[in-house]
Each structure stands twice: as C-alpha cells, then as structure tokens.
Amino acid sequence: MYSVCKICKGKTLMPFKKIGLIIAILACVSRGETSRETGLIVSGESRNDLVGLESFDKNKPAREQSDFAGANLLTLNLQNANAKSAKIEGSVDFWLLTGAYAEAYRRIDSTSSLIIPGLSSVFIADVRKLYASLFLPFADVSIGRQIISFGQGMVFSPIDVFSSVNILDLTLRRSGSDVARLRVPFGDLAGIDAIAKLTAKSREEAAAIKGYAHVAGFDVAGIGMYQGAQHQAITGITFKGDMVAGVYGELVEHWKQAGQRSFTGILGADYSIENTWYFTGEYLYNEKPETNDTAAQLSILQTTIPLLHHHYGFLMTRYKINDLMNISASAIVDISGKSGVATLQYFYNILQNADVVVYAQYYRSSSEGMLPLPFDQATYGLRVEVAF
C-alpha cells in the first residue's frame, strides 16, 4: 500500500520515557485557567481521524487498492500565567498513527519513533513551539522554536522559508523553526522583525529582517534574507489591503552566487457574498523552477513541495450553512506539472468545544508534479476535534 504518509524527516522525536516525564511535569505544575498569576496554563486539542484510502493503481487487484488508516493527534499548549513581562510558550503534538499511515511512516523511519508492538501503531512527538520571550521596554526578544509567518499567502508564501505550510493538512498548519528573534516597534502599526536561525551547521545558517508598516489602508512589508544552505539572498515585499476584494501578494527576488537572479511572486484575493459564500484564490509564478533532485517531503505531519514548475494555483470556496456548519471545497494545483490535491469538507461545530469534520481528498499524481506519487490516490476521512 502506497499511502501519502511517505516521508517524515526533520521532526523532533523524543523517547517514550521523556514524553512520560513531560506529561507528569505538566500535570504537576498546571493550575488550569485561574485568575492566579503563577504557574502554567495548559490548553490543547484532541484531533482524531479515521481514514479510508483508495489508490488507483491499475496493476493491482481491486482488494489491494483500499486500506484504512488512523491519525490521532493530541496537541498540548502551555504558557506561563503571568506573561506581562516575559512569556514562555510551548506546543507539542503527540501523534499516534495507525494502519496504513503507520506502515508508511515505519517504512521511512523505524528507529526514531516509538512503534507499539502488535498494534501496528507509531507514536511520534513533535515540538512545534517552545520558546521564551522577554518584553523589554524597547524590543521583544524571543529564543526557541517558533512559527515564523512573514508572508501574506495562505498556501503559497515564497517569503516564508522558516515555517512552511503543510498543504495536506485540512487547516494548513505550519511547522516551527528554531530561531532567535528581535522585534522592535516604531509606533502601533510599524516595526522591525529580525530573525536568526539557530543551527549547529554553519552552512545552514539563515537570517532575515522584516520592516513593516500600515500605509493607506494596506499592510506592507519589506524583507531581506540570507539562506546559507542555498547560498542565496532573498529580497521581497508583501502587501495586504482592500480593492473591493481583499488583495494580497508577495514579490520575491532570489539572488544566488555568480549573479544569478530569479523571481517568485504570488497574488491572492478573497471575497465574500452575503456573508454566506467565501472565495479565496492564489496564483504563484516561479521564474526559475527547482531541479528534480529536490525531494518533496510528503507526510501528514508536514508536507513541503519543491517548486519544480512555473505556475501554481490555489482556489477555495466555502458555503456557510449557518454559524455552526459549513461546506468547503479547495484545490492546490501544480498547473504545469498537472498534479495537485483537491479537498472537500463538511464542518459541524456539533457541541461546545467539539467539531466533526467529514472530508475527502484526491491526490492527482504526476512523476514530475508537486505530489510525486506513482498513482492517483483518494482519502475519505472522519475527524472529531475536541478542545480543552
């Protein structure tokens, strides 16, 4: 069975004993949400998916083209109660993958995750955020793993090289990045945001600086960046504002060694009708496609795709049935590579703090497309989410 959960690298994986210790510590120090100004506030979400997988491999008999999988995610968020002058924030994902997802994960990495015997399950801990911030009179200083969102794009964001979007996730979650960050305000709506990536390997060093302001109703920013691993500097601008519809964009120039330059840009728009229909669209143009030797990372935990072609698109429409229910359809497409993923989902806030999501995803394969699967694949899922 070839499932989408194929490769998962670069994650922080912890031995089981350490995870148990963390949970015990959290249980001891947590005081829940009280008015007290001490201790930790713990919150989180449980997200449980039951998924049917269907691959369209004509070389296999029909009974081998279907499989089941489970993805159970417990997210624990913690923050100090008194965060007026300093803050610590953490967010840890505990994954329990079962069925086809576990098999696919095990094929790739069977040493660093915990495999529960006899249950065909894989247990993974992923630290998305764990950082400390000091709120000094003139600047905020943060060190640790954080999610760095510099750009405006919902799916495509060429400027967001530190925390990329997982395009296979229904909620388009981002990964964390280990950085030191300095934020200096210049008024209410302007400032500078500077980042240096924390890495042991000097060739993977990266740094970025962003200046932002609010001008004539638009949020605008200018960004300069250096990526050691790619031996490139990046300059770019981002904007978001209103022109009947909401419009946003990122225009990015890559400056490589030996004077090579290339442009990547996105333009996006969102619009709504009668507070019932919502539309979002993004188009990405990539002047210089990356080479085929840049591997895609396909995983339900984190999927990143190399830009192998010139044209990419994203479309989403959502119909609000009422304040508790909606239906949405979206497609992320590698236009040149004729590959992509289409998602249809029905969302129901069924109880206070509890949601049910019924969804279907279809992956269009292509040997050179953004999803290099050997054949098309569909998933049909039921998700239950409970926040606490």
Place this chain on the structure above:
Amino acid sequence: MNKIITFAVFLLSAHIAFGITPDEILSAIDKNRNYGTISYDATMEIHVGDEVRTKTMKTLGRGTEKALAEFTNPQDKGTKYLKINKELWIYFPSEQDVVKISGHMLKEGMMGSDVSYEDALESDALHKKYSAVLTGEENFEGHSCYVLTLDALVKDVPYYKRKMWVDKELFIQWKEEMYAKSGTLLKVSRVLEMKKIGVRHFPTKIEMVNMLRKNTKTVFEMSDIVFDVKVADNVFSLQNLQR
C-alpha cells in the same frame, strides 16, 4: 415649498412638545459612550436554533477607537482582535500569525455571532454620521423612552437607517432597529441589563438578533467592568498583538 414648511413646523412642534432636540439626544448618547479607557470580561452566547455556544473574552479599550480582545474559551483560546479606528487585525496563536481582516469581511459575524466586525468597529459619534428625527415617545419594557429615527449623512456607516428607543433620563438605547438602504430590517438589539458603574449608567447585557437569519441570536454580557484603567501606550499595537 409647502412640504418644507410643513416639515419645519413638525420639527419645531416636536421640539416644543418633547423639550429636547433629536441632536441633543444623540449628543447625550455619544457622551454616555464616551470614556477614557475600559477593561471588562465578556461572555458571548451564540444561539443557533436550540443550540448554544459560549465564548469568553477579556477586553481592553481606549475610547471607542482602540480595543484589544483576547478570547479565553477553549476553542478560541489565545485568539486576539486588535481594533484601531476602522481596521481590524486577528492574531491566531496556533500559527503565530496576524491577519488583517479584509473590508468585505466586516459584515461577517464575529466568531460566528450576530455581532458583526462592523458593529464592533463602530467608533464615530452618532451625531456626526446621522441626522435624527424625534418621532415620538413610548414606554418600552417599563422604561420611558424617546423614539428616534436616524438617517445616514455619510456612506461609511454600517446601517443606513436606525430606529432607537432611548431612555429619557439615562440616554441608553434600550432597543435599536437597524435597516439597510432598501428599508429591510437587518438587526434588532435590546439591552437586557444595565448597571450603574461609578457615575455612569452602562448597558452590561445586550441581545443582538440578525433578522436575515433564522433562529439565531447573540447575547453579549460584560462583567468586572472598570473605567479609566491604566493602560500602557503600546497595548493597542501589532507588536503587543503577537505577544
């Protein structure tokens, strides 16, 4: 010409009869809404048919121009709204991301409620944006009220027409109907509870019904209200929104 004279006579007689002009009533409402800073906790009950969802938040405000609200209920915990004049930004803690709300979204219900972003963003004094006509006096749920009809003087208002039942002594709008340009009734708000805080009478529990939707209403209740709290200058900023 006759119509103009008739209208002028009507306005004059209304003034004489009621002893107060519509503009004076609007100014009194605006004065009542005018405060330096405010902090409060709030509960928002969203009723959809028989189902109820409750959201809680902590809010800081400076006048009606600036506000920072942080949701505290489990599903939206840490989500923050920053309002500065007529613009709105939302911070999503899960992704550490700040999103500017597009203009077309401002009529959307805030967090799924019947209170739109536009309702929350309204910051201008009523007497600057609307012309008012005093159309009568009524007793509304035991409160002696002026009935005021407002017509928009400018385009950038959330509602083109409003009808208000204004307490004759406290200048609180016990009830308000909000209309579209076409005359369609869009929303009805009702003050369910009012408290005296210091020298000020302040509505603390308000019900908002969106007439375009079936079987929905939102009840917004404020508690622990404190006026003129000390608020640092940088609280209402994008920097602080991301903290």
